[in-house]
Amino acid sequence: MAAIIEAENLRKRFGDVEAVAGISFSVQEGELFGFLGPNGAGKTTTIKMLTGLARPDGGTLAIGGIDCSRDPKAAQHLIGVVPDESNLYPELTGFENLCFCAALYGMERSQREARARKLLESFGLAEAGSRKFGSYSKGMKRKLAIAAGIIHDPPILFLDEPTTGIDVLSARQIRQLIADLHRSGTTIFLTTHYIEEAERLCERIAFIVAGRIVRTDTTANLLKPVQGKHMVEIAWANAFSGEKVPRAFPKLKVAALLPGSLRVESDEPINVGVLVRFLEEEGAHVLEARRIQPSLEDVFVDITGIKDEGMGKKEGRGE
Amino acid sequence: MKGWIAFWNIFIKDIRTYYLKPPNISWGLIFPLSWTGMFFIRSGVGLESIPDLLPGLTALSVLFGTTSMLAVTITFEKRNRTFERLLLAPISLELLMLAKTAGAILFGIANGLVPPILAGLAADLSGLNLPVFFLGLVMIAIVSAFLGLFVAVAVQEVFEAQTLSNFFRFPMLFLCGFFFPIERLPLILRPLSYLLPMTYGVDILRGAVSGGNKIAFPLSFLILGAYCLGLFLRSIGTIRQKWII
Numbered sequence: 001m002a003a004i005i006e007a008e009n010l011r012k013r014f015g016d017v018e019a020v021a022g023i024s025f026s027v028q029e030g031e032l033f034g035f036l037g038p039n040g041a042g043k044t045t046t047i048k049m050l051t052g053l054a055r056p057d058g059g060t061l062a063i064g065g066i067d068c069s070r071d072p073k074a075a076q077h078l079i080g081v082v083p084d085e086s087n088l089y090p091e092l093t094g095f096e097n098l099c100f101c102a103a104l105y106g107m108e109r110s111q112r113e114a115r116a117r118k119l120l121e122s123f124g125l126a127e128a129g130s131r132k133f134g135s136y137s138k139g140m141k142r143k144l145a146i147a148a149g150i151i152h153d154p155p156i157l158f159l160d161e162p163t164t165g166i167d168v169l170s171a172r173q174i175r176q177l178i179a180d181l182h183r184s185g186t187t188i189f190l191t192t193h194y195i196e197e198a199e200r201l202c203e204r205i206a207f208i209v210a211g212r213i214v215r216t217d218t219t220a221n222l223l224k225p226v227q228g229k230h231m232v233e234i235a236w237a238n239a240f241s242g243e244k245v246p247r248a249f250p251k252l253k254v255a256a257l258l259p260g261s262l263r264v265e266s267d268e269p270i271n272v273g274v275l276v277r278f279l280e281e282e283g284a285h286v287l288e289a290r291r292i293q294p295s296l297e298d299v300f301v302d303i304t305g306i307k308d309e310g311m312g313k314k315e316g317r318g319e
Numbered sequence: 320m321k322g323w324i325a326f327w328n329i330f331i332k333d334i335r336t337y338y339l340k341p342p343n344i345s346w347g348l349i350f351p352l353s354w355t356g357m358f359f360i361r362s363g364v365g366l367e368s369i370p371d372l373l374p375g376l377t378a379l380s381v382l383f384g385t386t387s388m389l390a391v392t393i394t395f396e397k398r399n400r401t402f403e404r405l406l407l408a409p410i411s412l413e414l415l416m417l418a419k420t421a422g423a424i425l426f427g428i429a430n431g432l433v434p435p436i437l438a439g440l441a442a443d444l445s446g447l448n449l450p451v452f453f454l455g456l457v458m459i460a461i462v463s464a465f466l467g468l469f470v471a472v473a474v475q476e477v478f479e480a481q482t483l484s485n486f487f488r489f490p491m492l493f494l495c496g497f498f499f500p501i502e503r504l505p506l507i508l509r510p511l512s513y514l515l516p517m518t519y520g521v522d523i524l525r526g527a528v529s530g531g532n533k534i535a536f537p538l539s540f541l542i543l544g545a546y547c548l549g550l551f552l553r554s555i556g557t558i559r560q561k562w563i564i
Contacts, residue, residue, distance in 0.1 A: 014564075051407060054564045076409040087400035091336050103328035104408035106321025
């Protein structure tokens with residue numbers, strides 16, 4: 001596979017703030033590449049530079065072999081963009097919005113109407129197609145924005161935080177749409193601050209923190225260090241300190257000791273019953289003990305040292 | 320060819336979503352009608368005063384209608400980020416901005432046709448040089464649209480666009496010979512008049528209606544053309560500098 005997006009030492013500064021500080025990466029043709037980082041890490045600035053909405057202060061950028069600093073408009077032929085906010089026209093219907101977006105890429109009337117109908121159908125928006133975009137729910141708006149992004153059948157699609165701020169069902173549908181697009185051969189550059197989303201969808205992931213890429217690897221390789229790990233989390237109701245646990249269980253590593261909870265990890269299976277009994281004998285009123293599947297979030301925390309600052313969990317956080 | 324498909328669709332969308340909306344149609348009719356009625360009554364003379372008032376009223380209708388609409392629509396689209404979608408399209412910025420201004424130019428021409436149509440019903444305009452009048456009207460609409468564009472790309476908010484527009488429009492009303500000849504202005508202000516594009520537009524219309532133009536038609540058209548080009552290029556430069564960050 002050839003690299004379809006190549007960025008080398010890309011830099012962007014806004015006043016005193018270095019939003020993107022010399023990042024380099026490449027995305028292969030047909031790949032679903034995740035760009036993961038907390039809010040304000042430089043994800044949207046990077047996407048703006050990649051799509052021609054921002055000029056890099058330095059570095060080189062090529063899309064489909066086209067030097068974007070020399071001919072950004074030629075590169076824009078190859079890309080579709082779904083921004084972090086659904087920016088279609090509220091006064092036009094869904095169908096009209098798609099036809100209008102197709103016209104921006106020079107598609108003939110019959111061609112754009114047929115494509116718009118097909119996309120409305122496949123995105124489950126056929127009935128809503130005649131309604132004004134302004135009346136759509138957030139999930140529907142995001143789906144139509146994705147349809148608008150691929151209306152001209154681009155080989156590369158940029159998705160900026162596609163599931164942020166929408167309900168769980170719509171988010172799942174959108175993740176399915178993204179997976180389907182990827183299967184059909186579209187190269188996808190996905191920025192997200194939802195770690196589970198990146199883990200589920202992406203083949204390769206770059207972690208960006210404070211404008212710098214701290215690690216780029218395949219999802220499988222990133223998960224390797226935690227794959228053999230066993231983790232248990234125990235919560236209790238009373239004022240109790242679990243600080244005796246490390247001495248009592250020297251083979252266990254205490255990953256987190258907080259007021260009211262404890263997380264331990266080990267390379268060997270953990271006997272939860274023994275651990276709970278010990279805590280209860282020491283005076284803890286144990287509420288819950290559960291095994292945790294180590295995830296990309298643990299990898300992210302290991303690599304960056306960032307815990308939950310602006311990073312989101314997909315389900316259960318009031319999407 | 321593909322660029323022109325985008326151009327045409329942006330133009331048609333703007334006409335449908337902005338210029339053909341009932342409030343704007345009523346603005347386009349009521350505004351020139353009100354000005355015409357007000358000046359006609361204020362002048363206190365008979366129908367024979369219509370040819371004197373016609374150039375100023377026509378230019379005024381175009382200037383206010385066009386600059387208001389364009390400054391608001393572009394600022395609005397930038398604010399709700401729909402303009403970003405246009406910037407992502409693989410068409411040149413020049414063609415994109417021509418498409419955005421084309422609707423405003425047409426709206427301005429339609430506004431500017433109201434006073435001469437009404438005047439034609441009430442007074443004898445047989446001496447009107449129609450081709451020059453229409454060309455003058457078109458040039459005023461273009462320069463007003465580009466003035467609106469210049470304002471729209473310089474500001475962030477809709478209310479800022481209106482404020483900055485008025486900063487240009489009201490002095491023009493006073494200085495460009497809309498309703499009294501520039502010669503009646505204090506000597507110290509007259510050079511300012513010749514720095515403003517509407518002076519040349521109003522002079523063309525005055526010449527077309529009554530032959531009373533002070534500047535040769537070709538020179539006025541040339542100067543208006545230069546203003547159009549200058550304002551357009553300056554606006555494009557501002558977009559490249561400020562909007563493509």
